[in-house]
Amino acid sequence: MNQQTQRPGPAKPSPRGAAHRNLVLFAGMGLLLVIVGVAQSWNVALSILNMCLISAIMALGVNIQWGYAGLFNVGIMGFAALGGLAGVVVSMPPVGAAWAAGGLGVMAGLLIGALTLGGGMLVWRLSSGWGRWRYWVTGAAVLLGYALMRSVIDPSIAAIEAVDAARTGYLGGFGLPILLSWIVGGLFAAGVAWVVGKISLGLRADYLAIATLGISEIIIYVLKFEDWLSRGVKNVTGLPRPVPYEVDLQASGWLLSLADRFHLSVVDASSLLVKLCYAVLFSAVLLAILWLSETALRAPWGRMMRAIRDNETAANAMGKNVTKQHLLVFVLGSAVIGVAGAMMVTLDGQFTPTSYQPLRFTFLIWVMVIAGGSGNNWGAVLGGFMIWFFWIEAEPMGLWLMDVITSGLPPTHWLRLHLLESAAHTRLMTMGIILLLVLRFSPRGLIPEARR
Numbered sequence: 001m002n003q004q005t006q007r008p009g010p011a012k013p014s015p016r017g018a019a020h021r022n023l024v025l026f027a028g029m030g031l032l033l034v035i036v037g038v039a040q041s042w043n044v045a046l047s048i049l050n051m052c053l054i055s056a057i058m059a060l061g062v063n064i065q066w067g068y069a070g071l072f073n074v075g076i077m078g079f080a081a082l083g084g085l086a087g088v089v090v091s092m093p094p095v096g097a098a099w100a101a102g103g104l105g106v107m108a109g110l111l112i113g114a115l116t117l118g119g120g121m122l123v124w125r126l127s128s129g130w131g132r133w134r135y136w137v138t139g140a141a142v143l144l145g146y147a148l149m150r151s152v153i154d155p156s157i158a159a160i161e162a163v164d165a166a167r168t169g170y171l172g173g174f175g176l177p178i179l180l181s182w183i184v185g186g187l188f189a190a191g192v193a194w195v196v197g198k199i200s201l202g203l204r205a206d207y208l209a210i211a212t213l214g215i216s217e218i219i220i221y222v223l224k225f226e227d228w229l230s231r232g233v234k235n236v237t238g239l240p241r242p243v244p245y246e247v248d249l250q251a252s253g254w255l256l257s258l259a260d261r262f263h264l265s266v267v268d269a270s271s272l273l274v275k276l277c278y279a280v281l282f283s284a285v286l287l288a289i290l291w292l293s294e295t296a297l298r299a300p301w302g303r304m305m306r307a308i309r310d311n312e313t314a315a316n317a318m319g320k321n322v323t324k325q326h327l328l329v330f331v332l333g334s335a336v337i338g339v340a341g342a343m344m345v346t347l348d349g350q351f352t353p354t355s356y357q358p359l360r361f362t363f364l365i366w367v368m369v370i371a372g373g374s375g376n377n378w379g380a381v382l383g384g385f386m387i388w389f390f391w392i393e394a395e396p397m398g399l400w401l402m403d404v405i406t407s408g409l410p411p412t413h414w415l416r417l418h419l420l421e422s423a424a425h426t427r428l429m430t431m432g433i434i435l436l437l438v439l440r441f442s443p444r445g446l447i448p449e450a451r452r
């Protein structure tokens with residue numbers, strides 16, 4: 001009897017070896033930031049660090065949805081924009097003239113809209129035995145409520161947007177501390193995610209991708225063209241800060257002595273201190289979300305979610321409510337994305353609806369999760385740092401590379417000029433190369449999901 005010899009598979013790394021490898025990866029990422037600080041400036045390095053922290057939080061939100069439950073969300077851009085809107089609604093001072101011109105009308109219109117949605121759902125339930133008439137009656141109720149809402153809200157919106165349109169033209173916010181907007185941004189995103197999930201999570205998986213993509217574009221469309229809410233394409237600038245302003249710091253004596261001690265100008269010292277304050281705040285949020293995510297992943301709930309992800313039919317047979325758990329994890333992941341969106345607006349100090357593009361807020365975040373390692377929270381964090389770093393540094397690195405390659409050509413040579421001008425477009429090529437290399441040599445990501 002012939003015995004077939006089996007080739008041994010690759011040995012699984014020990015927990016100690018995996019931890020050592022992960023430490024090396026994060027240390028290498030830190031070294032890259034240090035190199036940028038030394039070669040370019042520490043202001044640039046800290047700016048990259050702050051955006052890396054925010055990107056890591058967004059990647060954690062997507063990892064909760066995809067890595068835990070296998071939910072494909074391509075509407076990350078919309079949930080991040082809702083977080084940015086929260087920064088405006090919470091922190092900006094109210095515009096008194098706008099409220100006087102049409103504030104009550106807008107609130108009444110929004111109330112009618114909410115009652116219309118609730119009424120439509122109630123009519124749908126009560127007319128369950130009406131056959132085809134159910135659709136007609138529910139549609140008529142919704143159309144009637146919508147017409148009533150527009151008749152109330154449209155004149156008020158026109159009056160609000162006519163109030164000093166160049167500087168205001170919107171209702172403003174509540175004038176509260178902007179740190180509260182981080183929580184409100186998560187609530188905004190979670191609320192919209194609940195509505196989308198209730199509609200689409202009971203259907204096939206591809207419906208969720210279509211629904212999230214559609215709702216994301218709708219959110220951006222509303223933010224661009226509803227000036228009364230967010231000034232639209234005129235943007236909202238001057239959002240309050242949770243950290244001191246550079247001008248105030250430059251007038252303090254202790255900063256002058258600190259700048260002299262480290263041989264820095266007062267301007268550089270104040271800018272560095274502000275960025276460090278942001279880094280501390282963002283790091284605290286990232287660590288809190290990471291700890292909560294890891295705790296949930298190792299808990300019975302996390303094991304249940306992975307079981308549902310791997311085999312929904314078996315989990316259903318064991319009595320698990322798959323749709324309910326999918327809705328929960330979808331809402332949680334979207335809330336984390338909303339928090340990150342509010343943090344980014346806080347860092348920028350302005351809300352620009354036109355800046356929300358799928359390439360930046362959907363494609364890049366997915367590359368972070370895939371390259372870092374879906375299903376592993378530490379991998380998502382590493383992917384957020386690595387991808388954002390190379391997204392920013394690809395242009396100066398490409399410019400340096402093209403300068404070295406064409407150093408033997410005359411300064412005015414057409415090929416040299418063309419390559420130097422094209423260096424700014426190396427970002428997409430860099431992302432593609434990184435993704436291909438990771439998928440080739442580490443298909444499960446740099447820090448793959450641990451098999452428990």
